[in-house]
Amino acid sequence: MHRKTDNPAKNALRGALLLGLFALITTAVVAATYQLTREKIAENERLAVLRGLHELISPSLHDNDLVQDVIYVTDPELLGDDEAKPIYRARKNGQPVAVIITTTAPDGYGGAIKLLVAIDHGGRILGVRAVSHKETPGLGDAIEVEKSDWILRFTAKSLDDPPEKQWKVKRDGGVFDQFTGATITPRAVVKAVKRALIYYREHREELFDTPSQPPVEDDT
Amino acid sequence: MSELRDIARTGLWENNPALVQLLGLCPLLAVSGTVTNALGLGLATTFVMVGANLTVSLIRDQIRDELRIPVYVLVIASLVTAVELLMHAYRHDLYKVLGIFIPLIVTNCAIIARVESFAAKNRPLPAAWDGLMMGLGFTAVLVLLGAMREALGQGTLLSRLDLLLGPAFRDLEIVLAEDYRGFLLAILPPGAFFGLALLVAAKNVIDQRRARRTRETAPQGDVAEAPSSL
Numbered sequence: 001m002h003r004k005t006d007n008p009a010k011n012a013l014r015g016a017l018l019l020g021l022f023a024l025i026t027t028a029v030v031a032a033t034y035q036l037t038r039e040k041i042a043e044n045e046r047l048a049v050l051r052g053l054h055e056l057i058s059p060s061l062h063d064n065d066l067v068q069d070v071i072y073v074t075d076p077e078l079l080g081d082d083e084a085k086p087i088y089r090a091r092k093n094g095q096p097v098a099v100i101i102t103t104t105a106p107d108g109y110g111g112a113i114k115l116l117v118a119i120d121h122g123g124r125i126l127g128v129r130a131v132s133h134k135e136t137p138g139l140g141d142a143i144e145v146e147k148s149d150w151i152l153r154f155t156a157k158s159l160d161d162p163p164e165k166q167w168k169v170k171r172d173g174g175v176f177d178q179f180t181g182a183t184i185t186p187r188a189v190v191k192a193v194k195r196a197l198i199y200y201r202e203h204r205e206e207l208f209d210t211p212s213q214p215p216v217e218d219d220t
Numbered sequence: 221m222s223e224l225r226d227i228a229r230t231g232l233w234e235n236n237p238a239l240v241q242l243l244g245l246c247p248l249l250a251v252s253g254t255v256t257n258a259l260g261l262g263l264a265t266t267f268v269m270v271g272a273n274l275t276v277s278l279i280r281d282q283i284r285d286e287l288r289i290p291v292y293v294l295v296i297a298s299l300v301t302a303v304e305l306l307m308h309a310y311r312h313d314l315y316k317v318l319g320i321f322i323p324l325i326v327t328n329c330a331i332i333a334r335v336e337s338f339a340a341k342n343r344p345l346p347a348a349w350d351g352l353m354m355g356l357g358f359t360a361v362l363v364l365l366g367a368m369r370e371a372l373g374q375g376t377l378l379s380r381l382d383l384l385l386g387p388a389f390r391d392l393e394i395v396l397a398e399d400y401r402g403f404l405l406a407i408l409p410p411g412a413f414f415g416l417a418l419l420v421a422a423k424n425v426i427d428q429r430r431a432r433r434t435r436e437t438a439p440q441g442d443v444a445e446a447p448s449s450l
Contacts, residue, residue, distance in 0.1 A: 018283075019287055019291065022279075022291050022295075026295060026297070029298050029299075030298045030301045030305075033306065036305075037305045037309035040309035041305070041312075044308065044309065048312060048313075136404075137404065137408065138373075138402045
């Protein structure tokens with residue numbers, strides 16, 4: 001446009017320098033914003049996790065830092081997929097109280113359903129929550145605690161009550177209700193919760209004894 | 221000042237990015253499920269539009285023609301990243317809900333269209349004003365669509381507004397129908413298309429009515445139909 005000389009090499013150089021300058025300035029803006037918000041974002045993430053965990057294990061039950069007292073485990077068979085999953089441990093006066101297992105129901109109607117399953121030391125469920133899912137709005141999304149109380153019915157259940165064989169939806173001969181118009185979603189959730197209980201039964205001692213691990217670096 | 225008024229009319233109505241230019245439909249259709257989501261994304265987009273228009277207008281004499289697109293992309297992308305970080309820091313829950321659609325503001329062609337066709341040729345004040353008006357026009361359509369879908373889909377209005385404006389606004393939710401089972405189609409993507417179609421149709425009806433009225437009051441003048449370009 002302007003200040004254009006007849007020398008193409010000079011023009012190209014000037015353009016490259018100009019573009020480089022803009023790249024520097026815009027990168028500086030992003031970097032400054034990042035510095036400004038980094039701590040706040042990390043704190044938000046921590047609080048969000050903690051809020052989710054405290055819905056399942058009331059703060060009075062434990063005296064340790066749930067977010068820090070965590071190990072990462074991988075068990076494609078019992079925890080749904082081959083991702084490393086955080087397991088949070090709750091303790092009081094150093095004694096194990098409960099764990100919160102992150103698990104996946106891989107066979108939801110709209111894909112994987114991520115769940116938190118809180119289990120007390122004796123193997124009874126303290127609570128289950130769906131963390132993320134892609135189930136049909138108005139049908140399968142009744143697994144959200146905001147939409148219906150269905151997910152609360154797992155509370156106080158264990159592998160003895162109901163008996164392991166009856167950990168199914170009613171249509172499959174079990175004890176858990178399905179939804180009107182949606183069986184696949186509750187079936188997937190029931191199966192995943194049952195597998196989480198089995199995982200807990202098989203690994204109980206090591207789950208509490210393994211020292212905490214630093215969080216896996218999030219590379220997004 | 222009439223220049224600014226013209227810009228406002230163009231952005232909000234005559235050349236509304238969502239209803240007339242039909243730009244930025246991906247986020248428009250995807251996050252218009254509730255008023256809160258719609259307003260959140262609309263305001264974020266508006267902020268980026270104002271910032272991008274203002275920045276480009278300020279540097280418009282420095283940018284050479286062949287370099288303008290990469291510079292615009294740099295400006296828009298860094299603004300969007302900044303907005304994303306700020307939202308993550310100060311509106312964490314809303315950030316979670318809007319998810320991928322915040323970084324996708326980069327791909328909203330309405331923004332680069334305004335930068336290219338307006339900000340690159342105008343002084344900073346009108347450019348920023350144009351960004352604001354275009355952004356608000358976009359936001360208005362998003363919110364209207366969000367209201368239609370939320371009311372039909374789940375029988376409420378303004379639910380979870382606290383995600384956007386803070387805990388003081390938690391109780392603003394209006395329940396239109398108790399025990400409403402929800403109209404699934406309105407929440408699903410087709411509902412967004414139907415809703416947008418109705419809004420575009422409504423705008424065209426209003427425009428035609430208005431054109432007819434002007435023709436009746438001033439029979440001599442030749443009033444052209446408002447062109448609705450795509």
